[in-house]
Amino acid sequence: MFTESTPISLDELSGLPSTATLVLTVNNRYARRILADLSVQLDAQRQVMSLPDIVPLSAWLQQASDQLSFIADSGLASHTVDAFGARCLWQKVILDAEPDRVLLDVGLAARLAQDADRLVSEWQLQVPPEMETSDYQRFKVWRQAYRQSLQSMDAEDSVLGFERVHEAIAQGVLPFHFQHLVLAGFNELAPRLSGLVQALLGQGVSVHALRADEQPAAALQRIQASDPDTEWRLAAHWAQTQLRANPGGRYAIVAASLESDVVLAHRVLREALRGTEHEPALPYNVAVARPLADWPLVRAALAWLRLLHTLLRRKQCEPKLAGEALLAGGCVAHAAEAAGRALIDAAWRRKAVVSVSKGRFEEQLAQWTPRLAQAWSDCLAMAADWRDGTLDAWVQRFRSVLQALGFPGEAMLDSHAYQVVETLDRAFDRLARQSAVLGSVDFGQAVALLARLARETPFQPQRDPAARLDVQGFLEAEGGRWDGVWILGLTDEVLPASPKPNPLIPLAALRQADAPRATPERELKWAQDLYGALLRCAPQVWVSHALHEGERELRPSPCIENLAAGEAPPLPSPSQPCELEFLRDEQGPPLAQGSQTRGGIAVIDTQARNPLWAFVKYRLGASELADYAVLSDQNARGLFLHEAIEFVWRSVDSQETLAQQHASGELLALAEQAIQNSAEQHLRDYSPVLRELEVERARVVLESWFELELKRQPFAIEGVERSFQWTHGALDLTLRLDRIDKLDDGRLAVIDYKTGGGNIDPKSNWMRTRPIGLQLPFYASVLAREDARVGALVLARLHARKVEVKGLADGNYGFEGLAALDDWPEFAGRGWQQLMADWRHTIEGLAQEYSQGVAVNRSLRADDIKYCDTLPFLRLNEEIRHDV
Template sequence: MSTTVTESTHFDPISYEGLLTFDSRTTTVLTVNNRYARRIVSDLSSLLGVSRQVVALPAILPWSSWVRQMSDQRAFAPEANMPSYVLDHFGAGLVWKQAIEHVERDAPLLDVQSAVRLAIEADRLMDEWALSVPTLHETPDYQRFRAWRERYRALLMDLGAEDANLAFEGVCEAFESGRLPCAGQIVLAGFSEISPRMARLLDCLVAAGCHIYRLKNDRVPAQNRTRVLAGDAIEEWEAAVRWAHERLRHSPEQRVAIVNPNLEQDAVLAHRLLARTLQEPGESAPLAFNIAVARPLMEWPLVRAAIHWLDVIGAVLRDRAVSPSVAGAALLAGGCAAHAQEAGKRAALDAVWRRNRVVNISLPEFSQYLADVTPVLHESWVATMNVCTQAPHRQGAVAWAQTIREWLTTLGFPGVETLDSDTFQSLEAFDRVLTQFARQVALLGSIGVTEAIAILRRLLRETLFQPQRDPTSRLDVLGLLEAEGGHWDALWVMGLTDNVLPAAPRPNPLIPAAVLKAAQAPRATPERELQWAQGIFEDLVCCAPDVVVSHALHEGESELRPSPFIAGWPMQSIVSSAQAEAVEFASDAAIEMEVLIDNQGPALLPQERIRGGVQVLDDHARNPLWAFVKYRLHARQLTDYAEPGESNARGIFLHGVMERVWRHLQSQDKLHESVEQGRVSAIVHLCADEAAQLALSDYSERLRQLEVARACAVVEKWLDVEQKRPPFSVYELERRHVWQYKHLELGMQIDRIDQLADGRWLVIDYKSGNGSVDPRSSWTRSRPVDLQLPLYAALLQQAYAQSKDETVAALVLAKLHARGNETRGLSDIDCFPGVAAVEKWTWPEATGKTWEQVLVDWRRAISMLADEFISGVADNRVWSEQDLQYCDVKPFLRRFEGGL
């Protein structure tokens, strides 16, 4: 066929009234998309409602759906040569992936999925627009694509399968050969242009005796046109939402719409502003609205919960263990037995794993956790595990789909007794995806549970889902394409800048640009984009009698310009959200503002006890409100999940090595003796292996070996430093002490205490990080921080005030690190390099302090901090911004408010 139709005006027009006179049994209305089909049904129903007629409507469906129906009907035609399988879009993607990986096996691509998407689009363009690439125009990218396409077609032939492109060709051939009957009349609706392939099929229908019409849509351009400028996108959204609210408040019977070309990116912002603005006083819910954005099915809560539980099941079947991040995601998502009743307990269990830095959970441990915390879920989990053990390790997609349904049902999915409409529809869509997954059986063959879950997850991510429109909604929020052909009483079109309408061309890089340009394929050239933009804008202007267009003046630091289609429209100033609120506030009667001073909380009751670590006072010294929120209100940031190899585990391991080494050596004399006998390295390695078995049990064998080797090197270098000190013996190792003061019981664990030759003590605190360990700025403040060593020294000084022998002589912070060991601190003796004498430091109150005076001042400062905390002092005050570097309650401190 050489006939090429480029415009739908080639066909005879017919009105809605004329359409109703056709025999519905021999008439089919084909639309550009599904939304247009629903719109025609609605318009015809309204037309019949006015005349109170009852008429059977013809079949109204999208063009793509009709082509699929015709393809299925080929199977019933005589001499049908049908394939064994018809691939959907996902299945075709799997075959394309195999084809590309085979062709590029000698030089694998970094991003195969992107190549698959481009190849599918290029394949469709080649057929849809009847593209032919002369040898002169071939590019390296096209040559790679041609090789991929040849391999793809070969794989389809081997499978006995066809995709949507080949199915379309089969439909054309069936009509050309007369093997498919055609309807008496076909009415096209919403098509602004017709591609060569579509034109070929329509020509086949005409040749077979079918009459083609186009649905006439007598649309009148808007009479009232207004252009609005906004400062940025948020201000533009606020203005559009306020406009819609005002229209609906004054005319509840109207139907209005907001159109945004970037609705997918702005959907969350739009939903938040609409829910807040459309909330009428005294109403429990905002006015109904509809946002026409399809999200990946994977993002819907209960569908996501199902996948998270499948991840847990897959992990325990594969490894007999699960990571806290995987298990925690499932617990938080719910969708299981006791979904609502045990939600708080599941969240608490997840928080425990995070707080305790759990790296891995074995299957028995996970089951015991559930039994202790969530008994109802535990019962379902045990039943699910019993079912899981009966499943084969490998099976086909059909069997896996049934197995997954059985697992989830046994677990209690979806866990919610009463489902709202959107949730119910999402679960129906999830079940359809499981059926679609089962249809891939010919492509996937026999697969394991991990691969089955991964493929199902990918399918859910690629499947877009949008619930049915709320029939009570009077406000629609749509994208450009969704708004095409619509009818409203008023319309606001946002974001019309010169880089949106018309947009920049985006030709497919796998097809030579010259070929795309010659065919005038979509997105190929600036002229083609301008033509499309002109058509879509003219349609939008006819969607309502009142049309407002707008654009932002700035996006970040970039200046934006209006689309050329709206540059000549009359402008109107915009009232910002802040100005609108100010006007509303000014119209109200003057209200005296209430001022609350919240720097003083209630004091601890006589029977109350605060138990914890020295960190209670440390946080209070840095910011009293921080300590009040954390230890009185018990609020704190939810920490991330622990990961193997994180610095916290390394620090615990290194502390364990040092403890074991000095339990073995006990004194400097024995250290010297071991050095002379050449046994130090063996002792250190033995201690490191013992500590690794406990602290690094979740590490792989190779990673554990590396950490042990690193720790041995660090410790042996540190022992070289220990040999050069004045004589000492080890007095205590990793002993826990408790400081009791009024309502406080604060524990501290001192890494090591040495007893010197004169009977005094030297306190050591190990630091395994690579940061600075110099405590000068922390200990010389009027409100000292990093208090563990100062508190311990002050307590001992008070306890042994009458003895000069049993007192602390030095406080040492020892950094143990592969990049180099370091010691810092404060002392009354010469002990370690880098540990300063008291007189070397500058103190805020006075100079020339003695060691005893420093300890007394620390004791007074610590008592002052404790008394403040007990009395409920909660000042939101910061003495140094660095103090909040590790604050875990920053939102409570309101640091964004001026003056804090």
């Protein structure tokens, strides 16, 4: 095996014959850096330079495979499978091999198997029988099936491709034009790569290793920060100071956990590098790639394709799926019809629509977005006769459909959006190349594969060329060159990291081969090499770590613990705040003469809970956009029970009739009819099994409620679902009561059904100075007059766990659970009529408050605004006043 190469400097490299020299780099970054370093040698005397081929190892292997395709009997496979295709094939063979293991995470197993296959080849791992584990034995089965699948398709992946190129070089079959090979950026050579280099040596190629000319940092300083946030702020302040002091310098912040800290990094950097009255803001680049699927235009494309597939296959879809496409846009009339698309989505939310049919969707598009409706009609016609096909055929179809939809929209794309569209186009091409691996798939599978590829494809826009500050991770920074570098996050948890051996390969075999990530010793060596490389990135280097993260104590990395810790530079004091002028805006304009506010008792109840909430919701007409309805929505279940019990009480006019029908068995038949009728109305979107479960639950609840009703004092039904109007100044409110009973003493009992599982006891709500939950008190004190006095306010909980009543009564009416006035401390010693008068005075006062425009941001208890739908307007990120 190849063990040693001749070192060569950059100057010596430029002296080698360019046409006979190949520079292999560890990745693209090294290739670009070497090219930049060679370009520096150009000056007025030397304006032209002949450059050798400078390519990453992976690109050169692809070139070599392409050359083999022109050689007869080279044994080259007909198809090349990339990493995505290989992962898909691993998943397929694992699923076939493990049909009964339902708890196996096939996606994770495929990733581990793919990595294990690479490790076995790259490090030439030998696992004797005595070392084998059960996991390794299953991996061997998967690997054999995987290789057989590749062979049956006449395909090869990167592992087999490397081996094919190596064999061709060793046998002298592969021609190449270079006589000098220069390796750049390789800290070590794995046995597989070492064997390839040895084969080139055998063909008379001279091998060199590019010697880095960088010197270790002349100035090295260690900083301790109290916590990670402070550490980032110190680094950002350092960068701002360096950039302002040296307008021509280039600097870098290198972070150990950049991906997880990226939001914090942007925040502190924007704050530190913001512009001033005399200086512009300083640009910077953060080298963190997000999945392609997270970018808005890609989300839009995927949403439209998912919607098209679902409506064609099922003829209906969930409103959330269609709403995602409508709100994402990226289609014809993207801006012109944006309001129409939003109106359709908002209507589904407001009306609690749980399913949108294909025809209804087309009708709504025609009404609100005519141009999109025409484009959508063209897409449906185009996709009507689609059948299963290979992925290259699906890619052509997807492109045609998106083009018909007007993707990516009609507006001019900015630089980032243009790059996203280009990357998506390349993802389509990459997906098409998986045809040989995945064969024929249906529409849904093709969309799912495209979405998966987009999730696994990282995308980062091109860096701003004007930026002089780079924020990078460890691997991205290795081999870079700046005027100053701050390396943060250097704790012993990061450098060295904990070992993470592949669980499919026995640890003993990994340790024996000294494979990466396998042992603490291997991780320590990697950490030391990386740390040494980072110290050569700049003449001045600052290293830092935090002392605490929350309550957890942190320790410095072994790489820096012997450095003397310097005192952290002081962060700049916040600028002296100017004196702010406060305007307490708690009073809106009164309702104009002749204007009216229409609504239900919720207007008064909301005013009692928080006046600003009532003003925003009913005067300004602003409220939070409702979420999409789902089948398990509590509102649908509540409406189902309400209507069923309403049907019963419209047919039963008194307790006497209830008892007669119960004795004869007619009551159960009546209840069954009521339940079925209500289920047909409110549970039509439920599956048969779920619907039957809800129906059975309703039978139990109604039977329990009837038993409780039969034990009461005699009553007659006065009204069911009766509506009342109340006008007070500019207010015109509607009240709808579930049920009103006439009691044996001539007074009324008002009953309100509650179908949820929460506490229904109104004691704490009704005893307050500003009572809430006002439906029953409102009717009893304001709408009911002397000729229709109320004697009981009943909240009935209809729930499978427990059927019960709570409330207030002025007498014993046989309902266990109703309290007398003396049972509640605030009402003790007060008469019933006095309580009604007090409530009436309070409610009319709340109505007057609302009419006068009182909009104080005040609530008595935090739970009062638990379900507030205008929370952002109430500025809940600030401290809200609660009056106890």
